[in-house]
Amino acid sequence: MYGFHGRLLRIDLTTQSYTWQDIEASRLRAVLGGVGLGASLLYEYAPPRVEPFSADNPLIFTSAPLVGTGLTTTAKYAVVTKSPLTGFIADSLSSSFFALELKRVGADALVITGAAEHPTYLLITDTGVEFRTAAHLAGLSAQETEERIRYAVRTAQGAEVRVAAIGRAGENLVRFATLSNEGRHAGRGGVGAVFGAKKLKAVALRGQRRVAVADTEAVEKIAITLRERSVGPHTAKYREIGTVANLAVFDRLGSLPTYNFQNTPFAQAEALSGESFITNGFSQTHGCAACTIRCERLFQSLSGEAQRLEYETLFALGPLCGIEEPDAVLRAARLCDQHGLDTISTGGTLAWAAECADKGLWPELHATGLSFGNAEAMLALIPDIAHRRGVGAVLAEGSRRAATHIGAEAESFAMQVKGMELPGYEPRSLKTMALGLAVSPRGACHNRSGAYEADFSGQVDRLQADAGRGALVAASEDFSAVLDSLIVCKFLRKCFDDFYVEAAQLMSAVTGWDYTAANLMRVGERINTLKKLFNMREGWRPEDDWLPARLLTEPLSSGVVQGVSLTPDELRLMIQSYYAARGWNEEGLVREEKKRELGL
Amino acid sequence: MDMQASTHSSALSAVILSGGKSSRMGRPKALLPFDDKPLIAHLVERLSRRFADIVVVAAPDQTLPSLPVTLVHDAVAHQGPVGGIYYGLRAIRGTAAFVTSCDVPFLQLSFIDYLVSQLDHNGRGYDVVVPVWQDRLQPLHAVYRRRVVPHLQEQLATQRLRPVYLYDTVPTRKVSAAEIKRFDPEGLSFLNMNTQEDYQAALAHWRTLSAPISCTVELFGVARLTAHTPRVPLVLSAEATLGDALTVLGTECPALLGSVLSADDAGYTSLRNGYTCNINGKDFVRDAHTRLRAGDSLLILSSDAGG
Numbered sequence: 001m002y003g004f005h006g007r008l009l010r011i012d013l014t015t016q017s018y019t020w021q022d023i024e025a026s027r028l029r030a031v032l033g034g035v036g037l038g039a040s041l042l043y044e045y046a047p048p049r050v051e052p053f054s055a056d057n058p059l060i061f062t063s064a065p066l067v068g069t070g071l072t073t074t075a076k077y078a079v080v081t082k083s084p085l086t087g088f089i090a091d092s093l094s095s096s097f098f099a100l101e102l103k104r105v106g107a108d109a110l111v112i113t114g115a116a117e118h119p120t121y122l123l124i125t126d127t128g129v130e131f132r133t134a135a136h137l138a139g140l141s142a143q144e145t146e147e148r149i150r151y152a153v154r155t156a157q158g159a160e161v162r163v164a165a166i167g168r169a170g171e172n173l174v175r176f177a178t179l180s181n182e183g184r185h186a187g188r189g190g191v192g193a194v195f196g197a198k199k200l201k202a203v204a205l206r207g208q209r210r211v212a213v214a215d216t217e218a219v220e221k222i223a224i225t226l227r228e229r230s231v232g233p234h235t236a237k238y239r240e241i242g243t244v245a246n247l248a249v250f251d252r253l254g255s256l257p258t259y260n261f262q263n264t265p266f267a268q269a270e271a272l273s274g275e276s277f278i279t280n281g282f283s284q285t286h287g288c289a290a291c292t293i294r295c296e297r298l299f300q301s302l303s304g305e306a307q308r309l310e311y312e313t314l315f316a317l318g319p320l321c322g323i324e325e326p327d328a329v330l331r332a333a334r335l336c337d338q339h340g341l342d343t344i345s346t347g348g349t350l351a352w353a354a355e356c357a358d359k360g361l362w363p364e365l366h367a368t369g370l371s372f373g374n375a376e377a378m379l380a381l382i383p384d385i386a387h388r389r390g391v392g393a394v395l396a397e398g399s400r401r402a403a404t405h406i407g408a409e410a411e412s413f414a415m416q417v418k419g420m421e422l423p424g425y426e427p428r429s430l431k432t433m434a435l436g437l438a439v440s441p442r443g444a445c446h447n448r449s450g451a452y453e454a455d456f457s458g459q460v461d462r463l464q465a466d467a468g469r470g471a472l473v474a475a476s477e478d479f480s481a482v483l484d485s486l487i488v489c490k491f492l493r494k495c496f497d498d499f500y501v502e503a504a505q506l507m508s509a510v511t512g513w514d515y516t517a518a519n520l521m522r523v524g525e526r527i528n529t530l531k532k533l534f535n536m537r538e539g540w541r542p543e544d545d546w547l548p549a550r551l552l553t554e555p556l557s558s559g560v561v562q563g564v565s566l567t568p569d570e571l572r573l574m575i576q577s578y579y580a581a582r583g584w585n586e587e588g589l590v591r592e593e594k595k596r597e598l599g600l
Numbered sequence: 601m602d603m604q605a606s607t608h609s610s611a612l613s614a615v616i617l618s619g620g621k622s623s624r625m626g627r628p629k630a631l632l633p634f635d636d637k638p639l640i641a642h643l644v645e646r647l648s649r650r651f652a653d654i655v656v657v658a659a660p661d662q663t664l665p666s667l668p669v670t671l672v673h674d675a676v677a678h679q680g681p682v683g684g685i686y687y688g689l690r691a692i693r694g695t696a697a698f699v700t701s702c703d704v705p706f707l708q709l710s711f712i713d714y715l716v717s718q719l720d721h722n723g724r725g726y727d728v729v730v731p732v733w734q735d736r737l738q739p740l741h742a743v744y745r746r747r748v749v750p751h752l753q754e755q756l757a758t759q760r761l762r763p764v765y766l767y768d769t770v771p772t773r774k775v776s777a778a779e780i781k782r783f784d785p786e787g788l789s790f791l792n793m794n795t796q797e798d799y800q801a802a803l804a805h806w807r808t809l810s811a812p813i814s815c816t817v818e819l820f821g822v823a824r825l826t827a828h829t830p831r832v833p834l835v836l837s838a839e840a841t842l843g844d845a846l847t848v849l850g851t852e853c854p855a856l857l858g859s860v861l862s863a864d865d866a867g868y869t870s871l872r873n874g875y876t877c878n879i880n881g882k883d884f885v886r887d888a889h890t891r892l893r894a895g896d897s898l899l900i901l902s903s904d905a906g907g
Contacts, residue, residue, distance in 0.1 A: 233874030236822045236859075237902040245821040249901045252818065252881050275824045295907075311907065425906070446906065456905030457876070458884025494874075494904050560881035 002214040003065035003511040004028050009107040014114030018129040033064030035091040036485035036527040038080030052084035053197035055115035064487040068103045071223045072230045073489035075099045075290040083189040085175040086419040086443045088535040090189025096288040098181040101162035104207030116199040126207040134201035141167045141338045142180035165202035166192040167340025169386040174396040176345035187342045214512030229495035230292045242297035243311035244274030254561030255426045258319040260351035261415045265559045268324035301330040315424030316347025322372030339386035348421025352399040412549040418443035429561040430455040431465045435574040436473045439545045441531035449477040465570035470577025478524025526598045614651040615688030618702035619659035624794050629703040653693045657684045680761040686752040701740040703792045710889035711783035715743045718773050727770040739763035813894035820901040823860045827853045843888030876903040
């Protein structure tokens with residue numbers, strides 16, 4: 001087999017045992033690797049209606065056919081489980097050397113089930129699995145854990161390992177805890193908390209197994225082309241500024257959510273803009289392993305620490321919470337990273353809490369001083385969330401569950417879909433994105449589809465809803481599913497002249513199987529349908545594909561989008577068009593004939 | 601981004617119909633003075649920026665000032681627009697013509713370019729491209745292929761003098777109000793004059809439009825870092841287009857040339873791949889011919905949104 005190992009490693013934390021199992025070629029061919037293989041294995045290995053924190057919920061790492069081929073931006077892996085935040089699929093991506101090492105272990109996937117009795121970390125090599133105590137690592141950040149394990153293995157065995165670990169938030173089952181490796185995060189959906197529930201602190205990898213590709217010359221040729229394109233104008237934004245470049249533009253276009261989605265624009269957007277960060281502050285550029293784009297930006301806080309900052313973090317811990325000072329955002333981001341918290345959900349939950357405080361709905365918040373714009377109160381609450389201290393114990397549940405704790409009024413402005421807090425795209429002024437956020441299988445997500453691209457390109461009138469959006473969102477989700485299963489970084493997406501044609505050539509060269517553009521598109525549809533089938537099995541209802549009440553009742557009141565609104569009827573129209581484009585029934589359920597058609 | 605420079609099209613002509621009755625105006629509309637020059641001279645001057653071949657169709661006894669045009673006279677007077685279009689198209693050298701009346705002071709070249717481009721819309725060959733403004737067809741602001749001449753001749757012979765009969769007969773592309781608004785939001789292209797009051801109002805508007813306009817370019821991302829400024833004020837000619845603004849921007853901020861802007865040998869400047877424009881935070885624009893208005897903000901940003 002080319003491109004894949006053709007097997008997975010099953011690990012049982014309860015019995016401290018493991019087995020290697022073959023994966024049939026037909027499955028790999030049908031769903032590729034990454035999120036596709038992850039979704040497929042989750043459907044198989046998760047018992048129906050499994051409780052996310054139970055020992056039976058599988059924690060699945062997947063590699064992908066392009067990993068290790070030397071193609072730029074392909075050093076990535078997926079981690080898939082049933083999300084404790086949403087109760088549906090969580091499929092998160094992370095990248096860099098850990099991803100390369102995962103492939104070298106000799107498995108296309110790790111399927112971890114059971115739960116350890118005591119804090120444990122796994123040392124996985126191409127010859128087997130060691131179950132090691134992690135008692136001495138309790139409470140440490142992911143970064144500290146990574147350093148300790150790497151040092152310990154290096155000292156004892158003279159070997160280098162790559163480590164993914166959780167911080168305090170994961171240990172304490174914060175429902176939006178992250179998994180981190182080398183300063184990068186599998187951020188959304190709470191995979192870190194599933195680690196914590198299994199008393200699994202970290203996974204360390206070391207391997208030497210290589211996977212051959214079918215046509216080395218062809219792969220090398222494509223690699224050279226992509227490398228050249230990856231340093232062209234389509235990636236200049238990422239290379240020169242990073243994703244923080246989005247903030248000023250979004251603000252100007254009326255698409256930057258502020259004050260818990262109460263309005264847009266943000267008065268201090270200029271000070272928080274990526275351009276200002278670059279101009280005013282010391283910054284460093286970093287990149288993942290095997291990446292020529294190098295989008296990662298670290299900025300120096302006033303205390304001299306270099307902190308990684310992405311747009312989503314900047315939006316969520318800045319304008320969404322009414323925070324104006326760049327340094328406060330850097331400090332908040334650092335706290336989230338140290339404790340292992342998803343910055344979007346942290347910001348979203350804090351913004352919701354700030355509105356509760358402003359409205360006097362939650363008396364216990366009074367002592368914290370939390371309100372929009374109060375950076376010190378926000379900074380104090382972040383560790384409380386990770387430790388589940390005081391009101392932090394409620395916030396650790398995410399805004400949807402926390403709102404249930406407070407009452408119906410508070411639920412109306414919990415800005416989440418399926419329990420996952422919204423990313424930094426204002427749905428009322430980005431109608432295609434509004435639909436994408438409503439229907440995404442993993443909750444409000446800006447990564448599993450790029451629906452916003454239609455809005456920002458002028459391809460559609462972003463301020464108007466219409467029945468054409470369903471097909472656009474479905475196509476965007478399918479495109480993303482293929483990218484996330486090959487895996488290729490989404491920042492390379494504009495570097496293809498014809499993505500499906502070129503990706504099919506690439507996959508044929510890597511695997512030796514005959515791929516065409518048409519069947520790769522089918523793969524994308526299959527993966528998204530599979531995710532939906534998983535969610536249906538776990539209790540998905542039509543009302544889960546919906547947006548928070550605020551977005552459907554309050555028009556935007558200022559800036560270039562003053563008066564722009566999104567009505568329930570408009571959203572319903574777009575959702576129906578999405579189900580129609582997918583070939584699902586009017587209630588959003590996958591028909592039997594569609595399952596047969598996709599071989600599911 | 602497709603931003604081609606405007607070019608003189610030798611295959612296309614323009615036709616100006618000047619033979620109307622002007623009864624309510626009380627004097628020939630073609631000769632109404634604007635800036636001490638008859639309106640028809642302005643029209644010829646403006647259309648000559650796009651069309652090398654211009655035909656003016658006059659009434660049989662009408663006298664006009666000396667103009668660099670082919671002058672033809674209706675053989676039979678007052679047969680309505682179909683007659684004028686027929687005589688005009690017979691005289692053109694090109695394969696198609698933009699046809700206008702002589703009483704429209706505010707022709708928008710960018711919009712005319714768009715109409716011409718629609719002859720081959722979606723790879724289909726149309727014989728007529730006609731705008732629909734305020735639910736009315738605008739036959740005297742439309743593009744016609746010369747090959748419709750026999751159809752017009754037959755219409756004249758059978759006294760079917762309404763242009764719509766032609767549109768029902770030959771492949772016709774109707775341009776919607778939404779399309780028109782991209783170039784001419786207020787529909788000034790269709791503003792004609794029938795009375796003295798219309799003329800006075802048009803004169804007042806003419807004086808406003810003739811003045812240079814001020815616009816602001818707002819730079820985002822790499823463009824801002826490259827230019828070392830978030831915004832650049834521009835003073836542009838009255839009828840400036842997006843392409844014109846980018847050309848002036850390249851002069852004002854040469855640092856942008858090569859990275860964000862590219863200039864061709866003719867000195868015409870466009871955005872490089874990877875960048876896009878938005879006007880006033882609302883409309884994303886691709887067409888270099890998009891007309892700018894005083895006070896517009898032109899946002900230049902990465903075309904790779906999100907992330």
